[in-house]
Amino acid sequence: VDPTRRELLSATGKLLLLTGAAGIAWEHVLAGSPEAAPNYQRSKHWWAMLMDVDKCIGCGKCVRACKAENDVPLDARYFRTWVERYQVPPVDPRDPQRESLPLVDSPNGGYDGFPDLGAAASGSKTFFVPKMCNHCAHSPCTQVCPVGATFESEDGVVLIDKDYCLGCRYCVQACPYGCRYIDPRSNTAEKCTLCYHRITKGLTTACCEVCPTGARQLADLKNPADPIHAYLREHKVQVLKPGMATGAKIYYANLDGSVR
Amino acid sequence: MTGLPGVEGFMYPNEIELQWSILIVLYPYLTGLVAGAFILASLERVSGVEALRPTYRLALLSALAFLLVAPLPLQLHLGHPERSFEMYLTPHTSSAMAMFGFVYLWYLMAVLVVEIWLDYRKEIVHWSQTETGWTRWVYRAMTLGSTNVSPAALALDDRVGRLVTIVGIPSAFLLHGYVGFIFGSIKANPWWSTPLMPIVFLFSALVSGIALILLLYPIVAWAKRLPVSMRCLDAMGGLLLYAFLIDFALEMLDLLHRVYEADESFKTLDFMVHTKLYFPHIIVQIFLGTLVPIGLLTLAKVVKLGESGRRGLYLTSAVLVLIGIFAMRWNVVIGGQLFSKSFLGYTTYKLHFAAREGLLPALLLLLLPFGILLVLLRLLPPYAHFTHEEGAGPA
Numbered sequence: 001v002d003p004t005r006r007e008l009l010s011a012t013g014k015l016l017l018l019t020g021a022a023g024i025a026w027e028h029v030l031a032g033s034p035e036a037a038p039n040y041q042r043s044k045h046w047w048a049m050l051m052d053v054d055k056c057i058g059c060g061k062c063v064r065a066c067k068a069e070n071d072v073p074l075d076a077r078y079f080r081t082w083v084e085r086y087q088v089p090p091v092d093p094r095d096p097q098r099e100s101l102p103l104v105d106s107p108n109g110g111y112d113g114f115p116d117l118g119a120a121a122s123g124s125k126t127f128f129v130p131k132m133c134n135h136c137a138h139s140p141c142t143q144v145c146p147v148g149a150t151f152e153s154e155d156g157v158v159l160i161d162k163d164y165c166l167g168c169r170y171c172v173q174a175c176p177y178g179c180r181y182i183d184p185r186s187n188t189a190e191k192c193t194l195c196y197h198r199i200t201k202g203l204t205t206a207c208c209e210v211c212p213t214g215a216r217q218l219a220d221l222k223n224p225a226d227p228i229h230a231y232l233r234e235h236k237v238q239v240l241k242p243g244m245a246t247g248a249k250i251y252y253a254n255l256d257g258s259v260r
Numbered sequence: 261m262t263g264l265p266g267v268e269g270f271m272y273p274n275e276i277e278l279q280w281s282i283l284i285v286l287y288p289y290l291t292g293l294v295a296g297a298f299i300l301a302s303l304e305r306v307s308g309v310e311a312l313r314p315t316y317r318l319a320l321l322s323a324l325a326f327l328l329v330a331p332l333p334l335q336l337h338l339g340h341p342e343r344s345f346e347m348y349l350t351p352h353t354s355s356a357m358a359m360f361g362f363v364y365l366w367y368l369m370a371v372l373v374v375e376i377w378l379d380y381r382k383e384i385v386h387w388s389q390t391e392t393g394w395t396r397w398v399y400r401a402m403t404l405g406s407t408n409v410s411p412a413a414l415a416l417d418d419r420v421g422r423l424v425t426i427v428g429i430p431s432a433f434l435l436h437g438y439v440g441f442i443f444g445s446i447k448a449n450p451w452w453s454t455p456l457m458p459i460v461f462l463f464s465a466l467v468s469g470i471a472l473i474l475l476l477y478p479i480v481a482w483a484k485r486l487p488v489s490m491r492c493l494d495a496m497g498g499l500l501l502y503a504f505l506i507d508f509a510l511e512m513l514d515l516l517h518r519v520y521e522a523d524e525s526f527k528t529l530d531f532m533v534h535t536k537l538y539f540p541h542i543i544v545q546i547f548l549g550t551l552v553p554i555g556l557l558t559l560a561k562v563v564k565l566g567e568s569g570r571r572g573l574y575l576t577s578a579v580l581v582l583i584g585i586f587a588m589r590w591n592v593v594i595g596g597q598l599f600s601k602s603f604l605g606y607t608t609y610k611l612h613f614a615a616r617e618g619l620l621p622a623l624l625l626l627l628l629p630f631g632i633l634l635v636l637l638r639l640l641p642p643y644a645h646f647t648h649e650e651g652a653g654p655a
Contacts, residue, residue, distance in 0.1 A: 077276050079274055109273045143355065144445075145352055146352055146357040147343070147355075147358065166339065166340050166346065167339015175448060176448035177272070177601070178271075181277075186339075188340065244447060
């Protein structure tokens with residue numbers, strides 16, 4: 001039986017409504033609800049990280065893992081972590097006073113690893129430096145945020161409430177380490193969260209998880225059993241730009257003085 | 261990163277894109293014009309510099325016109341302008357930017373609008389009774405229900421107005437000094453981070469505000485077919501010269517300090533000034549925008565020139581100063597983002613034309629205050645004392 005026009009319109013209308021509702025519901029399913037971490041107590045942790053420059057091989061796994069885990073745009077201008085390659089030229093005995101700057105590169109943030117330098121690097125001291133947010137205890141980015149959208153959590157992680165961020169970019173200017181960017185999709189500031197969704201469930205960060213040499217190690221300074229304590233007792237470590245007095249909590253072992 | 265267009269040497273990857281555009285250049289520029297114009301007006305009111313009297317009301321109205329536009333470039337720049345009101349509702353007290361919102365509001369509502377209202381109150385009451393049509397209703401609303409213009413009431417207006425001006429001068433200093441602090445307090449950026457920044461911003465604001473009125477006064481007078489008070493122009497020219505000498509001395513002090521200390525950022529900044537910033541900094545800001553007008557203004561003071569000669573020198577200087585101070589804001593805001601915080605590389609600012617943060621909206625925002633000023637001039641004519649009789653007051 002051919003449907004009447006009224007029946008056809010009614011059926012189409014219902015179908016449209018149902019599809020719309022299903023679409024919205026599906027979006028909700030995809031977005032998921034905020035993950036709960038019922039056993040996590042913020043006051044019991046104080047997060048930091050240890051980077052061993054001598055162990056980093058510049059493979060870029062951490063950069064790829066971070067982008068995948070945290071939905072970072074796959075563009076060469078947005079990174080929550082990246083790797084730099086330093087080539088520090090040797091002192092020339094014939095002209096020791098001549099100051100030569102290190103050559104630094106980070107193609108696509110080290111996402112694809114690094115091209116071989118070949119003979120170009122001969123004579124230079126070459127090493128890789130993984131970089132990310134320093135989760136400063138006195139973070140300049142938090143200080144300048146006009147609405148408090150970025151904050152230091154009780155467990156020592158600098159986070160951003162992107163539903164509150166104005167996108168004024170003052171924090172991007174205030175970070176001495178270049179760790180922040182504006183996500184072109186949300187028009188809000190973004191940065192490393194120290195994989196907060198993972199560490200609050202007893203996991204390590206995505207970058208530490210995939211690092212094949214253990215160059216990156218998540219550390220909990222409030223946990224007396226954390227191996228970081230023994231490491232800090234027995235090794236010389238440094239933070240980036242100590243003169244900035246930001247209370248940076250990414251400790252670098254074997255860091256060269258030329259690194260900025 | 262090497263190999264990227266517009267990048268020399270090494271930038272941290274997140275630094276390649278500039279964060280603050282020409283709109284953020286406009287913001288301190290417009291705010292500076294406000295503060296400068298207001299301080300000029302206050303000088304007449306509080307210090308009784310009689311020669312400046314013709315420009316008193318024009319300066320106040322110009323300050324208001326520019327102040328109304330000053331936050332617009334910020335709004336247009338925000339990723340989420342709809343959330344900007346949060347700065348007032350839930351301000352973060354350690355943020356210079358959040359506190360600026362309150363300084364701005366204080367200055368607009370408690371100083372500028374009140375001072376203009378008190379100064380015009382007698383006329384507003386008069387117009388509300390004599391005008392016809394819709395303007396009558398506008399003036400009626402502007403009386404705020406207060407129609408008492410007895411000598412006692414006017415004397416009270418004057419006393420309160422003087423008090424507002426006295427509060428207003430430090431407020432104007434605060435307004436623009438604060439803009440300087442927004443940049444000067446960023447320790448991550450050596451091009452910005454200097455305690456001199458607020459005071460350099462303040463004096464450059466004063467200079468630009470005087471230049472604006474020095475330019476607007478003869479133009480408005482010419483448009484209204486009113487004679488221009490040469491005594492007023494001379495006074496403004498002199499004031500501009502002295503303010504400029506202080507401003508230039510402060511900037512040179514900053515430069516000297518940087519060169520002498522030569523800290524770790526020096527080579528990078530020095531290289532930038534000699535390459536990417538050479539034209540806007542050395543040529544436009546220092547040479548055309550500072551040395552040439554200082555020379556011209558000195559010439560007008562020491563050489564015996566006729567009225568038209570002096571007028572020509574003043575107007576040329578005013579135009580150059582307005583361009584030079586714009587270049588100064590550009591060099592601070594854009595210049596501060598052209599080098600890497602690793603001190604190992606440089607990026608390029610690409611100015612688009614018809615984009616949200618492009619040249620076109622910037623030009624429109626720069627023209628908008630003049631449009632507002634036209635309305636204000638129509639509504640609150642400042643011509644009553646526009647030309648004091650030459651030689652009537654104390655010289």
